[in-house]
Amino acid sequence: MRWPNGLDGLCYGGDYNPEQWPESTWVEDVSLMRKAQVNLVTVGVFAWSRLEPQPGRYVVDWLDRVLDLLHDGGVKVVLATPTAAPPPWFSLAHPDALPVTAEGVRLHHGSRDTYCAAAPAYRDAARAVATMLAERYRDHPALAMWHVHNEYGTICHCPHAAAAFRRWLRERYGDLDGLNQAWTGSFWSQSYSDWAQVDVPRATQYLANPTQVLDFRRFWSDELLAAYVEQRDVLRRATPDVPVTTNYVLADWVPVDHARWSSEVDLVAIDHYPGETDGRAEEQTAFAADLARSWAGRRPWLLMESAPNLIYRYAEGVYAGKEPDRMLRHSLAHVARGSRGAMFFQWRAPRGGAEVFHSAMVPHAGADSRTFQATTRLGELLTGLAETDAGTVAAHAAISWDAASGWALQHPGMPSRHISYADEVAAAYRALWRCGVTTDVVCPTAATFDLTGYRMLVLPALYLMSDAVADAVAAWVHDGGHLVVSYLSGVADPAAQVRLGGYPGALRDLLGVRAEQFLPLEPAATVRLTGGRTGRLWQERLTAPDADPVLRYAAGVLAGQPAVTRRRVGAGTAWYLSTRLDDDGYRDLLAVIAAEAGVLPVLPGAPAGVEAVRKVAGDDRWLFVFNHGTTPVEVDVWGEDLVSARVVSGAVRIAEGGVMVLREQPPRRRRRRAH
Ligand code: GLA
DSSP: OOOTTTEEEEEEEEEGGGGGGGGHHHHHHHHHHTTTTTOOEEOOTTOOOOOOOOBBBBOOHHHHHHHHHHHHTEEEEEOOOOSSSHHHHHHHHHHGGGGTTTOOOOOOOSSSOOOOOTTTHHHHHHHHHHHHHHHHHOOOEEEEEEEEESSSOOOSSHHHHHHHHHHHHHHHHHSSSHHHHHTTTTTTTTTOOOOOGGGOOOSSSSSSOHHHHHHHHHHHHHHHHHHHHHHHHHHHHTTSSSSSSSSEEEETTTTOOHHHHHGOOOOEEOOOOOOSSSSSHHHHHHHHHHHHHHHHTTTTTEEEEESSSSOOOOOOOOOEEEEEHHHHHHHHHHHHHTTEEEESSBBBOOSSSSTTSSSOOOTOOOOHHHHHHHHHHHHHHHHTTTTGGBOOOOSSSSEOOHHHHHHHHTTTTTSSSOOOOOHHHHHHHHHHHHHTEEEEETTTTSSSSSOTTEEEEEEESBBOOHHHHHHHHHHHHHHTOOOEEEESSSSSSSTTBBBBBBBBBGGHHHHHHEEEEEEOTTOEEEEEBBBGOOOEEOEEEEETSSSSEEEEBBBBGGGGGEEEEEETTEEEEEESSSHHHHHHHHHHHHHHHHHHHOOOSSSOOOOEEEEEEEEEETTEEEEEEEEEESSOOEEEEEEEEEETTTTEEEEEEEOOOOEEEEEOOOOHHHHHHHO
């Protein structure tokens, strides 16, 4: 991973859209940025129609002045290519490059992302505008990093997409026999006898072919990556020393396998907008940050966008407020887990446009506002926390995340529409998070998949599993790893074909169990388990020929049969969960397994709602402690708190919504000083 050039310490700032404002506002912007200690802004993300009002006619004097002004103000720039928002002339000139839905509806200009990334005209225009920016700004002293596009994730079903999909499939399967076999063409008369018959998954009568749909998502991940790489290479050629990145969007509609993309970016950068208000936003924040750190190869990364004062509850169609203390906690939680700073969408709230009420560091009310005070406070804090940038986070527990398994489980032909991959991973992560254990995320299909150094591994609903991954997991358990597998793992191979002989196919022998039937539960139903626990969402008719039942079903059609099992394997153990344990049950079980594995909480005995993460650089250690609760708590810590500038030790009170970042003195140095 590489860093924005010319920046020391942590990055602080956000998306800056000067094209929306008169020049007099730019001057005020830079002065407010200085006041808030902003040192990095992302410029030009959606500025294509301003940069190129007519085909090939570039108007850049305004951008020259913006960059000069920022440079004079000591603010570095992440210069974006504007290719996520093609201008009106482009769409008129190239209607074939407008995106088409699965229903065959061609979408029109009027929003953003109105392109098909497989359309040659779009790719040419994108490369051309990236080339222009690279040539013009390659030597500008404000340029710290390139930001390609915005949140890659748009798919299309047009003829260009179909042709590119066929090329991708030929590459993957070689010939039609391979394709027909992988897609189970014998089912419902779907065998192809000519490549011209193979199409993108369009709206169809009833259930679509699941492997066709899965491959379409994989294809789009690769196609979008190719579009990114084209622009990146243009920028790299002009400025080999300036890092290039793009901002990942995390959502289950996104057809991007970020684990596979991460070797192509110089710095992993994510956007994160947690949607929950009931305390879950904090877990979501921790998970997103751990995911980003893992994508970055356990090295630092960057929170490129987050919301200064709103939580977007898209499902409910309503915005919820985000109080300043929560904004600070979320920002610092990302920093604690390896983000090289905190960036926002956006610097200044616009006067109009589709996202007119999205939040900003400078809100509609202006700088005389609680939001801007919080902006300034965060700037001070991040400046004071610069030394923590040297630290890295170490984890001995890991959880799996596999984009393709999530896509496969979205197919409506699955046994329960109430199972969501993201929820399954979130529930397992929540249990670990509530144990106070620091967790890495491993991506089994990534080239970098490696379990070395982990003592505990949780595989929630890892539906697709290759033999190679199953073998690697088994070898790791034999060598002393403590494995926890949940239902719907190992069921199918990478082509989404079910492994025969009983579930969980690829892991059956390792776990010593065999399930012969899934019996999903209605969303509101629960099933009693022994030990006073409950299960929900899922249950299985399970036998444990070579494992010990730890919990059994205590009611219902499965009463008396194993629900949770444990098997000793070589120097390790392998646990199987055939139902979704209630949250406390999940946490308690993982706490037992973590203790057996020697995986310790960061802050043993911390009260509920307290999150602790440690960063380490040689002898230097920083302990980030967050009280996400609504009442003050006491924690047993010591060191110099860089937030309050106090030296603390012993039972230390931390206010509700409070944060401490303790510079913990290494015991060796303390002893020396004491003598
Ligand atoms: C994303 C986009 C931004 C903006 C925000 C919403 O992160 O990258 O352009 O739409 O969401 O506030």
